[in-house]
Amino acid sequence: MGMQETEPTQELKTAAEAAGWEYIGERSWVLVHAGFTMNTGLIVGDERALVIDPGAGPREAAPTYAAVRAVTNLPLTLINTHAHGDHFFGNDYFRAKGIDGIWAHLRAAEEIALNGESQRALVVDTEPEMAAGRGDYTEIVLPDSLVRDHPVDIDLGNHVVTLFHLGRGHTDGDLLVSAGSVLFAGDLLEQGAPPSFEDSFPMEWQKVLGKLIAIDDLYTVIVPGHGDPVDLAFVRTEFHKLRQAILTCTGAIQEQADDFTKAIPVLPYGPIQSRHLLNRVNATRAQLR
Template sequence: MDSPFVEVADRVWVSRRPWLDANVTAIGGDDGLLLVDTHGSRSAGEDVAAGVRGLGAGPLLGVVNTHWHFDHTFGNGAVLAALGPVPVHAHETALAEFTAFAAEARTTRAVAGHPESEGYHEEVAATELHAPDHTFASVRVLDLGGRLVELVHPGRGHTGGDVVVNVADADVLVAGDLVEQSGAPCYGEDSWPLEWPLALDTVLGMLRPSAVVVPGHGAPVDREFVQDQRAAVGIVAETIRDLAARGVRQSDALAAAQWPYLPEGLVHAVARGYEHLPRSQKRLPLI
């Protein structure tokens, strides 16, 4: 098995995968398990399924995809083939994004955007896609038997269809890529940089001081870490607004301000932020 599941709270196990440092989480109830994310390929999903089976914590009851990206969804088919047909839950926008973009994400060009995926291109390209098939708009509650788990769409941030998974009785929240520990938050071509801080405000409202937060990538963190990351993504959003309001050209924005993250990681944040700002909040570029 590539990476074992480690129990981080009562019947909540996290497998931190070496490839992309991505997390897969298993949540147990009296009736069986809920799996959150399935990693990035058929073979990765097969390894995840072996790990779930090794827990001996009951049958798989369902899968949740925290968003559509390949490193969280491309293991869906392998997991279901190994552990049985179960519902795959996701936000309705995540399904629309998966339908629109997942096939392209199998190509070398798309996966090449992740340097850590060197050597995995053929594996990803050969993966058969299995889309989420149970969607919701705002909140869904799943009963695992003696344990209720909340699936919540806190707003748009990393993607338009982000979902967090709240295990209230265990004081654990699985945040997907709305929170990242192994690096800076990833602003991609489908991110919502101006709304990301508001989504994290919703997440923070769900967390007690003692909460364990499982990020999309990296080690579990606490509420203070999420607060700090919310402050940083808030600075990104407000800096974009300020620059646009002062008439700074988008092409000049990265060099025109102090940023909380390396500018090269904010190219899409600036482009998407300028795109999403209403015209009333933009001035004509300074000459």
């Protein structure tokens, strides 16, 4: 009931820190992985705990699971923020250890079912067994609990978290997870690296970031898919950067449809992601009219 009851004990915080977790408030922790600097989230209630993105394969998921168990022995529910292998390839390991479901957005689950296998090469350097599809815990495991248009509340026991989708952005099935003033944003935000535009919807992504800014003082800590936790000022900066970059892209495409790649050097995301952004703005802009 009171605040004291929901705040973890100092003993628990110390044990979690020793296992590699950073405490971010609201009974929530974040664990940064070496390979893709991907973030795993952990939210602990009185009766169950939620794990957000188990990692890029069994090599990453095994120590992640051990780190989870250093904090809590409660039943676990898993979340996949979106359909990129560095976030969901760890599903099989967690399923083998016992979880009571994997939540994702409907579109993400469809994408994993359709193209999950073809993403294996992504982890060839850090998860060779997963890349080869050979060995223990290397199956592509599909989410079985789906979020559609409406937010879903999950009661972890005296601590309610909300799963929701704000529209297409980094992918067409990005799921956000909020616990009070803490928000896990998946790859809608990346810290220390440019956003990944490969299968993104840039103009809609900008709207999603705009919505996050509009609900302003709701969130004080935002966990990006990769890198350090950020605040709303970071989201505001990313929103304006993307807005300006999209304007530059549409201008370049309108002026020089035959070679709009000339805009790459003036875009703020480095040559690879700037090229992806241009291509995605070009591919998706017709849908907006």
